[in-house]
Amino acid sequence: MGITRMIYMVTMLFSLLVSILSSSTVGFDYFQFTQQYQPAACNSNPTPCKDPTDKLFTVHGLWPSNKIGRDPEYCKTRNRRKRAKTLEPQLEIIWPNVLDRTNHTGFWRRQWKKHGTCGYPTIQNENDYFETVIKMYITEKQNVSxxxxxxxxxxxxxxxPLVDIENAIRNGTHNKKPKFKCQKNNGVTELVEITLCSDKNRAHFIDCPNPFLPGSPYLCPNISIRY
Incomplete structure (x- = not known):
């Protein structure tokens, strides 16, 4: 085999590999359905929130994730059906941009492009992504609050204590372990996020993999968590 042909074959193989890794065929292991407690999310943000918060957990995102290695991001889309405008009144309630309520659509767009695009084939398109989240939060009663x-x-x-919060969530998710995110604000540990996990087909709850490890600033202690 000549050197020119060998270089050509290596180049083609590399291009194919890049194409596969950058597409939605890379796959994922499970979904994280993460909800943020509005007051704590604002308190933990470097920039103050522009509007008053509600004492509610609202959606942060639905994220295709991997148990080992990096989670997929910014995947190629197969079906280009856009988000229906009729979904927006519900999304503004359950999935607001807590940090800037003047820009809900920008927040939704980022979540779709970064995470939702990687949910294929469970998530078919942009409209399906947002319809799925509405269904999970409302119809399937995965509303953490x-x-x-x-x-x-x-x-x-x-x-x-963390155990009381965890037991409450387990009772609502067939005894599956959630993932918690906490953060200190003026010396007080606040509960910022709770994540519910399901399999890649969204058919069953699973124990959330990859909790925050000791030493992480987001690790929830066993006691004295403000909510």
């Missing part, structure tokens, strides 16, 4: 309220845990600013 509601799950906690059903367990008599309300956003009253009390400090609680």
């Amino acid at each position: 509601r799950i906690l309220s059903n367990a008599k845990i309300e956003p009253d600013g009390q400090s609680r």
Whole structure:
């Protein structure tokens, strides 16, 4: 084999590999459905929120994820059906841009491009992505605020042990382990996010892989978590 042909074949193989890795065929292992508690999300943000917050967990994102290695991002789209305008009134309630309520659409667009595009084939297109989140939060009752309220845990600013919060979430997700994100604000540890995890087909809840490890600034302690 001549050197020119060998170089050509190596180049073609490299191009094919890049194409595969950059497309939605890379795949993923599971979904993270992450919701953020609005007051704590604002408190942990370097830039103050522009508007008053609600004492609610609202959607941060639905993220195709991997148990090992990096999560997929910015994948190619196969079906270009755009988000329907009729979905926006519901999205503004359950998926607001907490940090800047004048730019909900920019927030949704970033979530779709970075994460939603990688959910194929479970997520078919942009409209399906947002319809799926609405279904999860409302119809399937994966609303973290509601799950906690059903367990008599309300956003009253009390400090609680992590086990009480975890047990409440487990009761609403067939005893599967959620993922928690906390952050300190003026010496007080606040509950910032709760993530529910499901398999890649969104058919079943699973124990969330990859919790924050000891030493992480986002690790929730066992006691004294404000919510």
